[in-house]
Amino acid sequence: MTRAWMAGGLALWWGWQTAQxxxxxxxxxxxxxxxxxxxxxxxxxxxxxxxxxxxxxxxSNARTAFMRAHAMAQAPHVPPYDRxxxxxxxxxNLRAVAVLVASARARGxxxxxx
Amino acid sequence: MDRRLPLIIACGGLxxxxxxxxxxxxxxxxxxxxxxxxxxxxxPSHTAARVLPRxxxxxxSSPAGTQLMNLVFHxxxxxxxxxxxxxxxxxxxxxxxxxxxxxxxPVAVETIRHGTGRADVLVGLGTVGACLASVHRxxxxxxxxxxxxxxxxxxxxxxxxxxxxxxxxxxxQVSRAQVVWYLLSLGAVGPLWIIHWVGGMPLSAxxxxxxxxxxxxxxxxxxxxLQVTATLRLLTTAVVGTGMxxxxxxxxxxxxxxxxxxVALVGIGGLAWLVRSTWPVVSFGCVWVLIASAPRWxxxxxxxxxxxxxxxVALVGIxxxxxxxxxxxxxxxRRSPLSA
Numbered sequence: 001m002t003r004a005w006m007a008g009g010l011a012l013w014w015g016w017q018t019a020q021x022x023x024x025x026x027x028x029x030x031x032x033x034x035x036x037x038x039x040x041x042x043x044x045x046x047x048x049x050x051x052x053x054x055x056x057x058x059x060s061n062a063r064t065a066f067m068r069a070h071a072m073a074q075a076p077h078v079p080p081y082d083r084x085x086x087x088x089x090x091x092x093n094l095r096a097v098a099v100l101v102a103s104a105r106a107r108g109x110x111x112x113x114x
Numbered sequence: 115m116d117r118r119l120p121l122i123i124a125c126g127g128l129x130x131x132x133x134x135x136x137x138x139x140x141x142x143x144x145x146x147x148x149x150x151x152x153x154x155x156x157x158p159s160h161t162a163a164r165v166l167p168r169x170x171x172x173x174x175s176s177p178a179g180t181q182l183m184n185l186v187f188h189x190x191x192x193x194x195x196x197x198x199x200x201x202x203x204x205x206x207x208x209x210x211x212x213x214x215x216x217x218x219x220p221v222a223v224e225t226i227r228h229g230t231g232r233a234d235v236l237v238g239l240g241t242v243g244a245c246l247a248s249v250h251r252x253x254x255x256x257x258x259x260x261x262x263x264x265x266x267x268x269x270x271x272x273x274x275x276x277x278x279x280x281x282x283x284x285x286x287q288v289s290r291a292q293v294v295w296y297l298l299s300l301g302a303v304g305p306l307w308i309i310h311w312v313g314g315m316p317l318s319a320x321x322x323x324x325x326x327x328x329x330x331x332x333x334x335x336x337x338x339x340l341q342v343t344a345t346l347r348l349l350t351t352a353v354v355g356t357g358m359x360x361x362x363x364x365x366x367x368x369x370x371x372x373x374x375x376x377v378a379l380v381g382i383g384g385l386a387w388l389v390r391s392t393w394p395v396v397s398f399g400c401v402w403v404l405i406a407s408a409p410r411w412x413x414x415x416x417x418x419x420x421x422x423x424x425x426x427v428a429l430v431g432i433x434x435x436x437x438x439x440x441x442x443x444x445x446x447x448r449r450s451p452l453s454a
Contacts, residue, residue: 003440004440006440007208007211007215007436007440010436011127011130011211011214011215011218012130013355014218014219014220015134015218017220017356017358018131018134018135018218018219018220018222018223019133021220022134022135022137022138022223025141025224026137026140026142027144028144031144034359035359035360035361038359038362039359039361039362041363041366042365042366044361077366078365079332079365082365
């Protein structure tokens with residue numbers, strides 16, 4: 001009987017964890033955010049997160065994510081091919097964010113960045 | 115009451131999974147989704163070899179519809195897994211429990227909620243279906259299952275190893291007809307190999323350098339060690355039920371842990387051999403996980419390491435291990451074909 005309860009408990013635990021994890025896959029932003037939470041020092045994950053933030057107009061947070069991706073890409077554990085790709089992409093994206101911010105300011109838009 | 119218990123367990127599991135996956139109703143397209151061709155990015159071999167995912171993808175046009183179809187296939191795989199476990203002599207109550215555990219395992223979420231998971235769930239459907247058909251000596255159905263697995267994803271080749279494992283472990287009497295049907299399925303691998311060579315994706319442990327900057331470029335030994343580490347992490351995640359992510363940072367894992375992972379996996383193989391008589395279902399589940407994961411250790415794929423949707427077929431083995439551990443005292447003296 002104890003093992004039957006264990007099986008039931010395990011099914012409920014897994015079911016609960018599934019119910020918690022399913023909404024993470026609702027949007028690209030929620031997914032990218034989750035990935036960064038689990039692997040905060042992964043450069044490519046930070047790069048994806050930053051890109052999703054740009055899509056959602058959160059330019060300041062995106063800039064932080066790209067800067068962090070750039071910094072993390074220099075860490076010794078990052079493979080050379082990943083380091084090169086992320087460094088180049090993060091630099092390009094930071095430049096693009098700067099252009100977007102300048103353009104928004106020129107139009108007098110507020111709210112898309114702090 | 116006892117005869118109705120498996121049905122009650124199955125209904126409870128279905129209710130649980132429907133509630134858990136309700137957010138599918140508000141699904142949106144994710145990375146690399148939205149178009150059928152975009153499901154299989156990279157080499158042309160992907161689009162050529164994954165015939166069934168492409169056909170089924172054309173049936174739905176919305177993200178909710180796509181994911182709902184994945185969920186339906188997942189429920190079918192769970193049902194077939196229950197039937198397979200029952201065929202191995204565990205009893206219908208525990209067989210139904212096995213199906214429910216597969217249904218609600220959080221590692222399956224990635225398979226259901228991402229378009230690329232369609233190929234994996236179809237491989238699962240074909241593989242478990244072929245194994246079940248083998249136990250019941252339905253050779254034509256076995257071939258059908260094998261073909262479903264082989265033409266859903268390249269990784270479907272594991273079905274060609276898992277079916278003989280089931281036949282051997284369950285001591286199914288092999289007839290000449292079965293050998294012929296099996297060889298017919300094996301013959302389907304030939305065209306698949308040609309598709310791969312023509313598509314420029316050789317099945318060997320060599321670095322693949324494509325135009326895609328995300329392609330991992332590492333040596334075969336480094337790749338193998340990292341993939342074994344990934345296997346152990348996925349195995350642990352599937353049992354514990356936490357720590358799921360589509361992009362784990364394996365590069366940060368220290369070399370000592372990678373070596374420890376290889377030792378641990380060899381240990382699991384040894385354990386499976388040692389308990390083959392006392393805990394036959396556990397032993398069978400361990401070997402299932404190892405066989406389902408083995409191609410990932412030697413075949414280098416672009417875009418990252420062994421992940422949760424690729425672990426889908428191995429997940430069936432995890433469920434077998436758990437049910438084997440829990441059910442053992444309840445076999446009531448009935449001899450499982452696995453321990454005969």
